[in-house]
Amino acid sequence: xxxxxxxxxxxxxxxxxxxxxxxxxxxxxxxxxxxxxxxxxxxxxxxxxxxxxxxxxxxxxxxxxxxxxxxxxxxxxxxxxxxxxxxxxxxxxxxxxxxxxxxxxxxxxxxxxxxxxx
Amino acid sequence: xxxxxxxxxxxxxxxxxxxxxxxxxxxxxxxxxxxxxxxxxxxxxxxxxxxxxxxxxxxxxxxxxxxxxxxxxxxxxxxxxxxxxxxxxxxxxxxxxxxxxxxxxxxxxxxxxx
Numbered sequence: 106x107x108x109x110x111x112x113x114x115x116x117x118x119x120x121x122x123x124x125x126x127x128x129x130x131x132x133x134x135x136x137x138x139x140x141x142x143x144x145x146x147x148x149x150x151x152x153x154x155x156x157x158x159x160x161x162x163x164x165x166x167x168x169x170x171x172x173x174x175x176x177x178x179x180x181x182x183x184x185x186x187x188x189x190x191x192x193x194x195x196x197x198x199x200x201x202x203x204x205x206x207x208x209x210x211x212x213x214x215x216x217x218x219x220x221x222x223x
Numbered sequence: 224x225x226x227x228x229x230x231x232x233x234x235x236x237x238x239x240x241x242x243x244x245x246x247x248x249x250x251x252x253x254x255x256x257x258x259x260x261x262x263x264x265x266x267x268x269x270x271x272x273x274x275x276x277x278x279x280x281x282x283x284x285x286x287x288x289x290x291x292x293x294x295x296x297x298x299x300x301x302x303x304x305x306x307x308x309x310x311x312x313x314x315x316x317x318x319x320x321x322x323x324x325x326x327x328x329x330x331x332x333x334x335x336x337x
Contacts, residue, residue, distance in 0.1 A: 109266070138324060148267075148313065148327040161322040196266060200323070208323030209255055211269040 107131065109215035111197050117221045123185040126218045130179070130199030137180050138200075138212060139172060143193040151195075154180060166191075187222045194219050225250045227316050229328035236304045236335050244299040244331045246314030255317035256297045257325065258288055262310045270312075273297060284308070304335045 110129045118124050130137045139151040151170070152162040156177035165172070169188070174180040184191055198212035226249045236242045248254055255274055259267040271282025278290045288299045297314060314328040 111266075136323065140325075140327075147329045148325075150324045150326070153322045153324055161324065164324075198267075198325075202323055208317050208319070209272070209274045211257060211272055212325055213269070214259070214266040216264070216266040 109197055109199050109213050111195075111215035111218050113218060114216065115219045115221075117223065118187055119223055120189055121186045123183065124187055124220060126182045126184075126195055126197075126220070128180045128182070128197030128215060130197070131201075131213055134199035134201045134213070135177070136200045136202055137174060138198045139180070139182055140196040140198065141193050142196065142217075143190075148196065151182075184220075187220075189222050192220055192222045225316055225318060225326050227314050227326055227328040229312075229314055229331045231331050232329070233332045233334060236333070238306050238335050238337050239303050242301050242304040242308070242333065242335070244312050244314075244333060246297045246299065246328055248295050248297060248314075248316050250316055250319070252319050254297075255319070256288075256290065257315045257317065258282065258286070258297075258299050259313045259315060260310050261313065261330075267313065270299070304333075306335050306337055309333055309335045 112127045137154040140148050142148045150164040153160045154174045157174050171183045194217045196217045198214045200210050200212045202208045202210045228247050257272045258270040261267050273280045273290045281287045313330050315325040318324045
């Protein structure tokens, strides 16, 4: 099966510009997660979709970040306007768990998008 | 709140020697524990998990991990390290709330020298 794919692999933008990251999860995976790793630090949770619904967006840094998952398939994460501290690697992951108490499957990660804001 | 700690930023091992990458956790209830590896310019790859059952869990590439409930640890081990094992390793615990999100440790860089 195809894995989780993310596009673009790299993005360099100027402060104040807009960037949209895309994630295609593994087909049939209802759960989709976004994570971010800022240089040298731990991987931080951003948000979680179940199908097209946002289950948990407690990790979103601020309202400059907007995530969507129309139709419950691929997801986009838009940063507008970008700031210097948004630089980092953004990972997307998917899993096929089905609800609380059944979260024992591994998450499958994409290769990430390296975002550099100058 | 659930958390994971990896006390070592880097572990250096000679090829052929055993390796251990340490991880401790803090959770309420039973932990679902995972190890992931990240090679340069790649995503995170799943290595192994502990959900229940035997405390020694075997995973990919010859890695194993030992769950120790009394010490709240889940150390990653391999009997004989390879240079190709050099990578960044992350320990994680699965949140037992409504989201099942993974909570990661800080990561440990493993350097295996020939």
